[in-house]
Amino acid sequence: MDVRLTRTGHRLIGLAMMMVVSAVIGTVVVAAARNPSQQPQTAPPPPPSAAPVKVALPTKYVVLTFDDGPDAAYTPKILDILAKYEAKATFFEIGKNVTKHPELSKRIHDAGHSVQNHTWTHADLRHLSATAFRQQVMSADQAIQAAIGSTPACLRPPYGGMDPTVRQRAKALGKDLVVWTVDSRDWTKPGTTAIVQRVLKNVHSGSIILMHDGGGNRTQTVAALPTILKSLKAKGYGFRTLNC
Ligand SMILES: [Zn+2]
Numbered sequence: 001m002d003v004r005l006t007r008t009g010h011r012l013i014g015l016a017m018m019m020v021v022s023a024v025i026g027t028v029v030v031a032a033a034r035n036p037s038q039q040p041q042t043a044p045p046p047p048p049s050a051a052p053v054k055v056a057l058p059t060k061y062v063v064l065t066f067d068d069g070p071d072a073a074y075t076p077k078i079l080d081i082l083a084k085y086e087a088k089a090t091f092f093e094i095g096k097n098v099t100k101h102p103e104l105s106k107r108i109h110d111a112g113h114s115v116q117n118h119t120w121t122h123a124d125l126r127h128l129s130a131t132a133f134r135q136q137v138m139s140a141d142q143a144i145q146a147a148i149g150s151t152p153a154c155l156r157p158p159y160g161g162m163d164p165t166v167r168q169r170a171k172a173l174g175k176d177l178v179v180w181t182v183d184s185r186d187w188t189k190p191g192t193t194a195i196v197q198r199v200l201k202n203v204h205s206g207s208i209i210l211m212h213d214g215g216g217n218r219t220q221t222v223a224a225l226p227t228i229l230k231s232l233k234a235k236g237y238g239f240r241t242l243n244c
Helices: 009-033 075-084 095-100 102-110 130-148 164-172 192-202 219-234
Strands: 061-067 089-093 114-117 208-212
Touching (some): 061 075, 075 102, 089 095, 095 102, 095 130, 102 114, 114 130, 130 164, 192 219, 208 219
Parallel strands (some): 061 089, 061 208
16 A cells, blocks of 8 residues: 655655655664564664654654544553653544544644544445535544644545545545554454454554554553554564654
């Protein structure tokens, strides 16, 4: 899948410049992580002390995404864990949930994570009239705009449901459609160990990992997340948000 990390030529140039810098840093990070004398499970990641720019994007990275929130019970716990491991993520939020907990969307945004559009009520976009499609997307946009002060440019279609009409309508509204490449299937509640193993077995650099902070009981997701983050960091992965 084509991961849209940039939206404008201006940003592309900026990203390209940062990539050059981070490529140099990335070589050091990967080399250190592969040192056989190290213990990958316990060795801390090398500090990016030589970084000549303020924010260097990691060259070996994953994109963590959390869907269906915000949720009063689970979103704060997930934010605390992400902060502990200094990981940034992208949250695809349901507009109706944002209107219930705008303070959580604000907290996500203020912590440096990305807040994006997952429709107003988690509707399957393949089965809507043009008017209903527009309402699903625009209402969620407005709720998020009211909560965080900026409007999402990325849209994750519920159920990953896309067809040519969905693509055309999303494009007409200026939205980039973003799905995922690694599905933790945490929503099936398969057990904490199964969630951890599913992510770690399938992850590659550039993977977009799907998890959920809302939409049901996410106790297993919360329990799995520290192990996932610890393991990814030990393998030399950094974390990027989608640049929507
Ligand atoms: Zn969803």
